[in-house]
Amino acid sequence: MMDMNYNKKTFCLFAGPVIVAFLMVVVIPLLIGVYYSFTEWNGRMDQVPNFIGFSNYIAIMKDEGFRNAFLFTAKFTVVSVIAINTIGFSLALLVTKKLKISNFMRTIFFMPNLIGGLILGFIWQFIFMGVFQTIGEITGWTFFQGWLADANTGFWGLVIIMVWQMSGYLMIIYIAALQNIPKSLLEAADIDGANGWTKTRHIIFPMVAPAFTISMFLTLANSFKLFDQNLSLTNGGPGGATEMLALNIYKTAYTFTNYGAAQAKAVVFFLLVASITMVQVYVNKKKEVEM
Amino acid sequence: MKNYMKGLMVGGAMLLTACGGGTEQKEEKTVVDIFQFKVEIAEQFDELSQIYMETHPNIEINIETVGGGDDYGASLRAKMASGNEPVIFNVGGPQDVYDWQDKLVDLSDVELAGQAFDGALSGATLDGKAYGLPFTQEGYGFIYNKELLKKAGLDAKTITSYESLEAAVKMLDSKKDELGLEAVFATAGKETWVTGLHYSNVGLSQEFGSVFEAYNAKAVEFTYSDGMKQLFDLQIDYGRKPINATDYSTQVERLFSMGKVAMTQQGNWAFGSIKGIDEELAQNIGFLPMPIVGAKENVLPVGIPMYWTVNKDSSDAQIKAAKEFLNWVYTSETGKDYVINKFNFIPPYEGFEGDNLQPKDPLAKDIMAFSKAGNTIPWVFMGYPTGWGMETLGVEFQKYIDGQITWDEVLETAKSSWTQSRKEK
Numbered sequence: 254m255m256d257m258n259y260n261k262k263t264f265c266l267f268a269g270p271v272i273v274a275f276l277m278v279v280v281i282p283l284l285i286g287v288y289y290s291f292t293e294w295n296g297r298m299d300q301v302p303n304f305i306g307f308s309n310y311i312a313i314m315k316d317e318g319f320r321n322a323f324l325f326t327a328k329f330t331v332v333s334v335i336a337i338n339t340i341g342f343s344l345a346l347l348v349t350k351k352l353k354i355s356n357f358m359r360t361i362f363f364m365p366n367l368i369g370g371l372i373l374g375f376i377w378q379f380i381f382m383g384v385f386q387t388i389g390e391i392t393g394w395t396f397f398q399g400w401l402a403d404a405n406t407g408f409w410g411l412v413i414i415m416v417w418q419m420s421g422y423l424m425i426i427y428i429a430a431l432q433n434i435p436k437s438l439l440e441a442a443d444i445d446g447a448n449g450w451t452k453t454r455h456i457i458f459p460m461v462a463p464a465f466t467i468s469m470f471l472t473l474a475n476s477f478k479l480f481d482q483n484l485s486l487t488n489g490g491p492g493g494a495t496e497m498l499a500l501n502i503y504k505t506a507y508t509f510t511n512y513g514a515a516q517a518k519a520v521v522f523f524l525l526v527a528s529i530t531m532v533q534v535y536v537n538k539k540k541e542v543e544m
Numbered sequence: 545m546k547n548y549m550k551g552l553m554v555g556g557a558m559l560l561t562a563c564g565g566g567t568e569q570k571e572e573k574t575v576v577d578i579f580q581f582k583v584e585i586a587e588q589f590d591e592l593s594q595i596y597m598e599t600h601p602n603i604e605i606n607i608e609t610v611g612g613g614d615d616y617g618a619s620l621r622a623k624m625a626s627g628n629e630p631v632i633f634n635v636g637g638p639q640d641v642y643d644w645q646d647k648l649v650d651l652s653d654v655e656l657a658g659q660a661f662d663g664a665l666s667g668a669t670l671d672g673k674a675y676g677l678p679f680t681q682e683g684y685g686f687i688y689n690k691e692l693l694k695k696a697g698l699d700a701k702t703i704t705s706y707e708s709l710e711a712a713v714k715m716l717d718s719k720k721d722e723l724g725l726e727a728v729f730a731t732a733g734k735e736t737w738v739t740g741l742h743y744s745n746v747g748l749s750q751e752f753g754s755v756f757e758a759y760n761a762k763a764v765e766f767t768y769s770d771g772m773k774q775l776f777d778l779q780i781d782y783g784r785k786p787i788n789a790t791d792y793s794t795q796v797e798r799l800f801s802m803g804k805v806a807m808t809q810q811g812n813w814a815f816g817s818i819k820g821i822d823e824e825l826a827q828n829i830g831f832l833p834m835p836i837v838g839a840k841e842n843v844l845p846v847g848i849p850m851y852w853t854v855n856k857d858s859s860d861a862q863i864k865a866a867k868e869f870l871n872w873v874y875t876s877e878t879g880k881d882y883v884i885n886k887f888n889f890i891p892p893y894e895g896f897e898g899d900n901l902q903p904k905d906p907l908a909k910d911i912m913a914f915s916k917a918g919n920t921i922p923w924v925f926m927g928y929p930t931g932w933g934m935e936t937l938g939v940e941f942q943k944y945i946d947g948q949i950t951w952d953e954v955l956e957t958a959k960s961s962w963t964q965s966r967k968e969k
Contacts, residue, residue, distance in 0.1 A: 295643070296621050382789055383798075402786035403946055490734060491788035492943035507618040509931040 637926025740938025847923025
């Protein structure tokens with residue numbers, strides 16, 4: 254009995270503040286947000302939102318802009334998750350080789366991750382529209398001209414900056430995983446006469462599987478939620494062709510001052526991201542091996 | 545290390561005294577917080593408020609500037625929601641006035657309101673009450689390079705219709721190599737405010753007649769659709785490609801100011817950017833009209849970009865101080881000098897008759913000339929449904945430029961979206 258009380262006190266003391274904070278900044282705003290999604294509201298705090306039931310959700314079904322944004326985001330996510338993980342993992346393999354410049358390279362590859370998304374978008378906008386254009390003009394190669402001027406180059410432009418920014422971060426995660434592989438396993442494989450590919454396939458991949466789970470989760474969630482880079486690089490243009498989900502929601506709220514509809518989109522968005530990532534983590538977890 | 549610590553401590557101490565000093569003085573002062581959108585004048589406006597505070601020791605003015613069109617609207621909402629409401633803020637036109645109506649003080653009794661030009665107050669007037677005082681007048685059109693046109697043997701004075709403009713453009717196009725041009729126009733397809741708001745306004749302004757007509761219209765017809773298409777196509781066909789990747793800075797700084805194009809659709813606010821790149825060129829530019837066949841052709845759209853408003857929920861002392869300050873800016877000698885010579889405004893008020901109070905840059909002078917000749921049309925895009933101009937029409941224009949859809953499809957989407965928004969209102 255004494256013990257229970259003691260535990261309760263400790264629990265309240267240590268977890269209490271966190272729970273209060275979590276309720277205040279996550280749970281309650283989320284619930285309020287869900288409430289707003291059933292209203293018509295123009296964002297003025299001094300006006301009471303008008304309750305309109307499921308109208309916003311029905312409107313989303315018919316919203317072509319939202320559907321296009323979803324398809325574009327899905328396409329973008331598939332491409333960038335594959336690209337970022339492949340490149341991140343390759344970089345990790347590269348810098349864990351005993352080369353003299355390994356440490357230097359780690360720093361270089363990680364650096365883009367330190368630049369904020371908005372700034373990054375503007376920097377690359379300058380590169381695509383200024384530097385590429387100039388290279389194109391000098392050399393006459395049309396490949397370099399008109400970047401971000403159509404949906405196709407806009408898409409690849411976004412993929413490029415996302416990969417450039419995130420692969421260094423994943424590299425760090427993969428490095429940690431690679432260094433955790435017991436040397437004895439690899440040595441045993443050497444003695445058994447396994448070649449490089451066999452070792453990668455049967456020892457390295459299974460051993461870094463937990464890192465894959467977390468990296469896939471991070472890239473999936475981040476790509477799906479991408480906002481800053483989208484806003485500053487293309488702002489959804491041209492012709493709304495590169496508008497991703499988060500930007501679509503932002504514009505619904507701030508440009509069209511349709512806060513209720515935007516909130517409904519945000520709820521759908523939340524459910525989408527949550528379910529997709531949960532499935533991904535479940536599938537990946539099954540592939541992990543226990544030591 | 546020791547020095548570093550010392551520096552930190554001194555810095556901290558200074559910070560403390562600064563804060564302490566501030567609160568002591570504030571008690572007797574009337575604080576007027578201003579939340580304004582015009583980035584170009586942020587520094588000069590601050591200077592002017594310093595001068596005002598020197599002569600009015602019991603007033604403290606704090607200016608906060610958030611610029612860039614639609615950002616201001618969102619920031620203002622956030623600012624109001626935060627509970628830290630400004631005393632003076634800006635509205636853009638009927639839609640804004642309607643949205644903020646219960647926050648606005650009637651400014652009809654301010655001396656300045658009586659000095660406003662005919663119609664200058666109308667965009668911020670509701671039920672006969674003037675809720676806003678205009679900032680300035682601005683105009684836009686095709687800014688052209690006088691030197692290049694002269695070299696090509698063209699007289700800008702004769703370009704007063706679509707026919708003559710098209711002939712001039714074709715002539716310039718044929719002499720591109722000789723003149724060192726990449727194209728005749730720099731067309732900013734990336735900026736939906738340039739196409740969706742400003743360009744569309746040339747036709748829609750003549751369709752609606754005034755910003756209020758536009759604001760009250762249940763539908764948009766595109767009466768001058770053919771003429772609008774002609775002029776738009778002219779800018780695309782003779783515009784420097786890729787058009788959808790051309791933004792404001794490419795258009796004005798990299799292309800026009802570097803002499804790589806002969807003309808570009810922009811307003812008198814671009815003068816600063818052009819001057820920053822090439823001072824000589826900046827003195828040698830002017831406006832050509834934006835002619836729409838079937839409508840009045842030889843015209844420049846001239847309008848009020850924003851209005852000053854005073855927050856009703858401020859204290860009486862603050863409201864009084866705010867009115868006095870705004871009045872002072874446009875009526876005192878110092879204020880007038882700043883408005884003309886530092887802000888480079890074209891004031892929509894009487895009282896700026898003196899020689900030293902005339903606009904000095906060539907773009908502003910051209911606007912005055914068009915105004916005197918009665919060749920202006922109003923800005924009506926502040927009466928478009930929220931988001932319609934930039935996010936619907938502008939985005940559709942980009943698809944049209946890209947060749948994805950036809951002109952008729954652009955209009956179809958635009959029309960139905962307008963009607964839809966008005967139904968919801």
